[in-house]
Amino acid sequence: MAMRCKRCRGAVVIEVRRHNAAFCRDCFFHYVGQQVTRAIAKHRMLAPADRVLVAVSGGKDSLALWDLLLELGYRADGLYLSLGIGAYSERSKRVCKEFAAARGATLVARDLAGEHGYTIPEAASKGGRSSCGVCGLSKRYVFNRAALDGGYDVVATGHNLDDEAAVLFANTLRWDTAAMARQFPVLEATRPGLVKKVKPLYRLAERETAAYCILKGIDYMVEECPLVGGNTQMRHKETLNRMEEESPGTKHSFLFGYLERAAELLRVADVAELAECSRCGMTTQAPDDPAEAPVCAFCRSKARLVKTLPVVEVSAG
C-alpha cells in the first residue's frame, strides 16, 4: 500500500523515519517550519526585533536557514566568509550572492586572506591544526567579530541534528567534557565582546534541509569542500547513519537525551575562567599562570601561520 502524508493523506515526497512519518510537499514545509519555530521558542533563540546575522557558506543548511528565518519574518542578513579555497570559494560566494539578490536580502562579505593574511589551503599546508580545525576556528572568530562590527544581536548557524550528533559522538569518545559543556543550541553572550550564537536547525536532519532546498528550488552548492574528504566528522556521520538505518531515531535520542539530561550537569561543572585576549581583545580562556598574558586560540594560530607565509598587506581587523 502506497505511503500517505501523515497530515493530509496526500501523495508523499519524503519519509522521516525517526518520527514514523511521511509528508507531501506542502506538509513537509509545514513540518520544517514547525521544527525551527519550536527550536527558537524552546531556547529563546531570537526576539522579533533582533538583528540576526546568518553565517552562510552556500551549502544546503545555511541557505535553508536563511530562507526560513526570512520567511518567519526575522531581520536576517547573511555573512559570507571567503576562505580562499580557489574556484570552490568563488562558486560558493556566487551562490550566496544570487540567493540574496533573489530575495532582496543583505549579504555581508568578509575575506580571510584580506583581513588576516592567510587562506585555509595555506593553513592546511603548514601543519598544526587540520584544515577543518583551522577553518572552524577562523569562522567562529570572524563570525563573532563581524556581528560585533555590524551591531547584530545574534549569529545564527546552520548546524543540524546530524552535525550536532556527530560532534557529541566525537566529544563523548574522547570524554571531552569541556567541549561537551559548550555544545548547546544556544550560547548566550555572557561577556562583552561575545555575541549570542544560535542553531535553529538542530531539530532537523541534514537530509531534511537538503530536501527543503530541492523542493523550494534553492540552488545550493552540492559539491563538497575539496579539503573535507575523509575527515573525522564525515566518518562519524557514516557510523551514526548505519546505526540509524537499523534503528531509526538513534541520532535523535542520542542528541536530545544529552541536551535534556546531561548538558546542564556538564555546564555547571565547566568553570573555565575567561579573560580578554591581550592581542585582539576577544574573550578567551584565562591562562593557568596568572602572570602570562592571555592570547586567544585564533591569535596564536594566526601568528604561527602568518610567520611562515610570504608577507602580504593585511587590512585592520
Added chain:
Amino acid sequence: MLVTARLRPPDRIVEVADVRRVADLLGHLDVLPGAVLVIRDGTLLTSQDELRDGDQVEVRFAISGGA
C-alpha cells in the same frame, strides 16, 4: 529495464539494470537510504516509488562534513 543514476557529490554516472523500485536501486548501489535523496524530473522519490525503463535519476548525498 535500465535506469541511469547520477550520483553526487562526487559526480559520477552509473547504469543499473533490473531495479523495480528506488529501494532496489539504492540497495544495488550500496547506498544508505537515510543518507541520500533521489530526484527524478525535479521531484523527490521515496524508497517505495517505482522506477521505469529509461529513467534518469539523481542520487544526491545529503551528508556534508566540515567544522
